[in-house]
Amino acid sequence: MINPVARRGAVALALSVALTTAAAGQDTAAAPLGPPTAIVVSGPEQGMKAPDFLLPWADKNGVGPDDAQFSLAAFRGQVVVLAFYPGDFTPGCTAEMQTFADRYQALFGDAVVVGISTNDLDSHVKFAQSLGLPFRLLSDPKQRVSDKYGAKGTEGHNRRVVYVIGKNGKVAWREMQFVATDPKGYDRLHAAIAAAEAAK
Amino acid sequence: MAPRFRRRALALAALAFSAAAPLLAQGPGKGDQAPVIAVHDLDGQPVDLGQWIGHKPVLIEFWATWCTSCQALMPTVRAAAAKYGAQVEFLGINVTVADPKAQVRQFIAEEHPPYRVLYDDEGVSQRAFDVAATSYVVIIDRAGRIVYTGTGGSQPLESALRRAIAN
Numbered sequence: 530m531i532n533p534v535a536r537r538g539a540v541a542l543a544l545s546v547a548l549t550t551a552a553a554g555q556d557t558a559a560a561p562l563g564p565p566t567a568i569v570v571s572g573p574e575q576g577m578k579a580p581d582f583l584l585p586w587a588d589k590n591g592v593g594p595d596d597a598q599f600s601l602a603a604f605r606g607q608v609v610v611l612a613f614y615p616g617d618f619t620p621g622c623t624a625e626m627q628t629f630a631d632r633y634q635a636l637f638g639d640a641v642v643v644g645i646s647t648n649d650l651d652s653h654v655k656f657a658q659s660l661g662l663p664f665r666l667l668s669d670p671k672q673r674v675s676d677k678y679g680a681k682g683t684e685g686h687n688r689r690v691v692y693v694i695g696k697n698g699k700v701a702w703r704e705m706q707f708v709a710t711d712p713k714g715y716d717r718l719h720a721a722i723a724a725a726e727a728a729k
Numbered sequence: 730m731a732p733r734f735r736r737r738a739l740a741l742a743a744l745a746f747s748a749a750a751p752l753l754a755q756g757p758g759k760g761d762q763a764p765v766i767a768v769h770d771l772d773g774q775p776v777d778l779g780q781w782i783g784h785k786p787v788l789i790e791f792w793a794t795w796c797t798s799c800q801a802l803m804p805t806v807r808a809a810a811a812k813y814g815a816q817v818e819f820l821g822i823n824v825t826v827a828d829p830k831a832q833v834r835q836f837i838a839e840e841h842p843p844y845r846v847l848y849d850d851e852g853v854s855q856r857a858f859d860v861a862a863t864s865y866v867v868i869i870d871r872a873g874r875i876v877y878t879g880t881g882g883s884q885p886l887e888s889a890l891r892r893a894i895a896n
Contacts, residue, residue: 620796620862620880620881621862621863623796623862624793624826624827628826631827632827708855709861710791710826710852710860710862710865711856711860712824712826712850712851713851713856714852
């Protein structure tokens with residue numbers, strides 16, 4: 530039997546190997562090793578149950594009531610889009626949320642949409658007002674939910690990850706590296722929502 | 730730990746990660762060769778960036794008309810283009826999200842941005858350069874190697890351009 534310390538060491542080593550393998554082809558012998566060029570992600574995959582959660586929210590009209598936090602389970606029977614993003618008022622997130630707002634009906638139809646970042650509720654209200662966002666922004670400062678969904682990034686920010694949760698509460702689609710500036714990413718999201726709406 | 734246990738632990742750990750935790754590639758960064766791709770202009774005509782990348786220094790800004798950081802950066806880009814425009818190709822690739830062509834054309838008419846405007850509605854360049862945000866700037870030297878990447882309304886473009894020209 531391997532003792533726990535040895536096991537942790539082996540796992541760390543294996544992770545290190547995995548992270549640096551992708552970089553190896555790009556680095557020259559003389560160049561110092563830079564940051565890793567690949568990252569490991571986790572979170573529920575397509576077909577798996579979406580972990581339930583409860584988070585406080587805000588929208589352009591203000592902060593939601595304490596006793597009515599957003600509960601994923603409460604929306605069972607509806608398609609839900611979870612958009613994890615790094616932070617309010619950053620260029621990438623503005624690109625993403627602006628596009629969501631501009632194309633809201635065409636992109637999402639009847640789906641329930643929420644953005645999730647580590648920002649506090651006051652920031653969310655200002656961000657939602659600045660872009661006129663027609664959906665809620667959830668506050669997850671300790672990244673408990675983003676961790677469950679494999680969206681926890683470095684330095685206290687989420688990575689840009691989008692999930693479509695089906696009416697059955699299972700993951701219908703996910704994109705673990707959503708590119709806010711890529712128009713094709715929104716097309717894929719729209720197709721995934723349409724498929725989830727059509728599914729029983 | 731005995732070598733055979735160590736090997737087994739490594740194999741198990743690698744297997745666990747490969748099965749449950751996919752690796753996501755990151756885009757090209759400083760020191761990497763810039764991807765040579767083709768995008769469209771506002772008229773829908775293909776524009777091959779290979780006509781510049783690898784032949785002369787290139788500055789690419791990924792932008793949108795609604796991007797406040799891009800607007801903040803505009804004077805810096807304008808000053809750089811005035812100083813280095815003869816040596817460096819300045820390209821502004823509109824990311825096209827929430828930015829219809831008519832809006833872009835109006836912006837060009839009013840603001841006269843200091844770069845050749847391209848319109849990548851296929852997202853080819855956004856994926857190739859892993860563009861996380863508008864105002865993302867990539868500066869490429871004559872050999873096609875990336876010497877600078879950055880985002881935001883205030884960026885040290887001039888020093889990076891001097892490096893790109895000197896290389």
